[in-house]
Amino acid sequence: xxxxxxxxxxxxxxxxxxxxxxxxxxxxxxxxxxxxxxxxxxxxxxxxxxxxxxxxxxxxxxxxxxxxxxxxxxxxxxxxxxxxxxxxxxxxxxxxxxxxxxxxxxxxxxxxxxxxxxxxxxxxxxxxxxxxxxxxx
Numbered sequence: 001x002x003x004x005x006x007x008x009x010x011x012x013x014x015x016x017x018x019x020x021x022x023x024x025x026x027x028x029x030x031x032x033x034x035x036x037x038x039x040x041x042x043x044x045x046x047x048x049x050x051x052x053x054x055x056x057x058x059x060x061x062x063x064x065x066x067x068x069x070x071x072x073x074x075x076x077x078x079x080x081x082x083x084x085x086x087x088x089x090x091x092x093x094x095x096x097x098x099x100x101x102x103x104x105x106x107x108x109x110x111x112x113x114x115x116x117x118x119x120x121x122x123x124x125x126x127x128x129x130x131x132x133x134x135x136x137x
Contacts, residue, residue, distance in 0.1 A: 015090065015091075015102075019105060021068070022108075025067050029064065032059070065116035065117075066116075068115075069087065077125055084113065091109045093110065
């Protein structure tokens with residue numbers, strides 16, 4: 001098999017893995033939102049749910065951000081930056097032809113990655129929060 005074909009297959013496998021990870025997080029968020037709205041619509045729901053029937057609490061914003069970047073929740077700032085750079089490179093929309101559906105998917109994935117990175121950056125890098133709140137007079 002030629003090297004070009006191997007590289008193409010590898011790139012497609014990485015792309016599909018990244019796409020599945022982001023879509024999985026989105027599916028989980030939609031399921032949690034649906035479950036929450038369903039719970040709010042039921043006025044006669046028991047006030048003390050049984051432990052076996054209690055749904056898992058929805059993931060926090062930080063947990064979702066760690067999952068989008070594919071990191072454990074105790075990852076440090078350096079690991080977050082490495083994962084961010086790698087994922088942004090892998091999901092670069094310029095790799096796809098203009099007008100291709102993959103290009104639009106890559107843009108959406110990059111937006112999710114950027115949002116997750118900004119969330120983790122504000123949580124882990126305290127100087128970023130100080131500079132964000134800095135005003136010039």
